[in-house]
Amino acid sequence: MSSTPVKVAVTGAAGQIGYSLLFRIASGALLGPDTPVELRLLEITPALKALEGVVMELDDCAFPTLAKVEIGDDPTVVFDGVNHALLVGARPRGPGMERGDLLEANGGIFAPQGKALNEVAADDVRVTVTGNPANTNALIAMSNAPDIPTERFSALTRLDHNRAISQLAARLEVPVTEIRRMTIWGNHSATQYPDLFHCEVGGRNAAEAVGDQEWLENTFIPTVAKRGAAIIDARGASSAASAASATIDHARTWVEGTPDGDWVSMSVRSDGSYGVEEGLVSSFPVTVSGGRWEVVQGLDIDDFSRARIDASVKELADERDAVKALELI
Ligand code: NAD
Ligand code: LMR
Incomplete structure (x- = not known):
């Protein structure tokens, strides 16, 4: 085992996602069995007591990879020297709250x-925003951290990506391992566009393998895009274990890279690729190598996909305009 622990910050650590995420990170699911981890956990003051209980449970697991845990309510203390920042804690939408209030x-x-x-993180910090509205929260954090390269900020659309893989595998009755090159475009919201036209199943084009435009349009896309709401309806609370798992997948891919010939979906700052307005944090197909992501280039976008990407990007632009009006960016 290497000797210097990697510092991983998690915000909202006493919340539902935190309760799954912390144990996965501590057990080595993010950085592997040979890398010690120091957890740096941020919460609001009233939740610190509950977080102390979670830390007792972490201690009780005696994880070989967990070197240290620090908790606190001051981000400038908790984020000191962190290499990964997983920003999960966010304000959920309450009764009568409008989108603007949430933003x-x-x-x-x-x-x-x-x-x-910006002030205290390590020079190599990588920031993943899970807390909703994730894309625009990432834009806010990025805009307030001028010294951190913008490519070190991302938002989570890996959960949507995983959901899309799972729905497609079930429809075609194939293992999820047969599916490559899935893409989620746009916002982590009901306007997102899960794209089967560039996806492959066992080396074959996924849209052709499905061969049913009606299913693709009226079942697949809405099932993936509205899965978060379906889970809230069924569970009475939003997805937590799957969101934690996807947060690990996302951050681990950022460290380990994508397999040859495959890509993942990540929400990152647009450079204008595929007509997505530069500066918006939007989901793209990306490859990752040596800790750096690159948007996959050269995919043909037909009219069907164009309209859906544009609709989701418009929503991102509206959110950006709203936070700009509030002088948050
Ligand atoms: P939760 O309410 O159980 O936990 C959120 C925690 O954040 C709470 O413990 C709260 O005290 C804490 N918090 C609030 N403000 C904070 C601050 N300023 N600093 C630090 N901590 C703070 O919620 P959850 O189920 O864990 O979900 C967290 C977020 O993740 C929500 O915004 C949810 O909508 C979002 N989410 C995103 C995805 C995705 O795929 N991107 C999926 C599921 C959930
Ligand atoms: C999800 O996709 O499960 C969540 O983002 C849903 C939500 O609104 O919390």
Whole structure:
């Protein structure tokens, strides 16, 4: 085992996702069995007592890869020297809250956290935003951290990516391992576009393998895009273990890279590729190598896909305009 622990910050650590995520990270699921991890856990003051209980449970697991745990309510202390920042804690939408209220409340969280990361994080910090609205929260954090390269900020659309793989595998009755090159375009919201036209199943084009445009349009896309709401309806709470698992998948891919011939979906700052307005944090197909992601280039986008990508990107632009009006970016 190497001797210097990698510092991983998790915000909202006493929440539902945190309860699954922390144990996965501590057991080596993010950085492997040979890398010791120091967890740096941020919560709001009233949740620190509950977080102390979670830390007792982490201690009780005696994980060989867990070197140390620090908790606190001050981001400039908790983020000190962190190599990975998993920003999960966010303000959920409450009764009577409009989208703008949610963006304002979350701006109050992600602007100071972006500033704190800028001030104290390690030079190689990589930031993953899971807390909703994830894409725009990532934009807020990024905009408040001018000294951190923009390519080190990302938002989670890996859960949507995994959901799309699982739905397609079930429809075609194949193992998930047969599916490559899945793409989620746009926002982590109901407007997202899961794309089967560039996806492959056992080396064959997925849309052709399905051979049913009606299913693709009226079942597959809405099932994936509205899966979060379906889970809230069924469970009475939003997805947590699957969101934690996808957060691990996302951050691990960022470290380990993508397999040859495959890609993943990550929400990253657009450079204008595929007509997505530069500067928006939007989901793209990306390959990762040596800790750096690159948007897959040269995919043909037909009219069907174009309209769906444009609709989701428009929503991102509206969210960007709303947080700009609030002077959060
Ligand atoms: P939760 O309410 O159980 O936990 C959130 C935690 O964040 C709470 O413990 C709260 O005290 C904490 N928190 C609030 N403000 C904070 C701050 N300023 N600093 C640090 N911590 C703070 O929620 P959850 O189920 O764990 O979900 C967390 C977020 O993840 C939500 O926004 C949810 O919508 C989102 N989510 C995203 C995806 C995705 O795929 N991107 C999937 C599922 C859930
Ligand atoms: C999910 O995709 O499961 C969540 O983002 C849903 C939500 O609104 O919390």
